[in-house]
Amino acid sequence: MRYPIVIELGDQDTAYSVIVPDLPGCFSAGDSFDEAITNATEAMTLWIEEEIKEGRSIPRPSTLESLKQLKDYEGPEWVWGFASVDPALFEEKAERINITIPRRILARLDAQAKAAGETRSGYIAHMAMTF
Structure with a gap:
């Protein structure tokens, strides 16, 4: 399952940060672009596992187009991408x-x-x- 993510670009002194708008409070960071996405996938997995443990429902991914309308992530410092989580996390069977x-x-x-x-x-x- 692919969730849109928004990445705040980093540099030599600042980490790349990642926010998952569909999963409130789910964010991560990394010293490189690739590491930030890898860490975001791990953060998403942990977020989903916690929500399931607490008996809460998991939001479905929004479309990238709908999220791009959010004013919070406008500007050249933000890049949109996707991170995937294993759909088996959602199965209760x-x-x-x-x-x-x-x-x-x-x-x-x-x-x-x-x-x-x-x-x-x-x-x-x-x-x-x-x-």
Whole structure:
């Protein structure tokens, strides 16, 4: 899924900053143009994961044309671009998987899941989202 981003150009002394207008409060920076876009993608992923965790809906990307109408980003110091996030972040559908791990680890996993009051699958999902 591609979101429009607006990049404030940097130089030797100032980082490039990136704002994602469709995701309020989502911004990033980098020492180079490429690094700024890479960091923006990571910031977008974290922003979306947090919103999902809090049970909030995720805005769909606006058109570039509609965002260019915003007066906040006029001028030669701003450049428009796009950054992508994996659409799988939006999916809530459960998927059955098959994993192979040693029994001693499975026993430990099951004990930790029980202590946390969760199923094995729920505990694995929770652990994956907290690291």
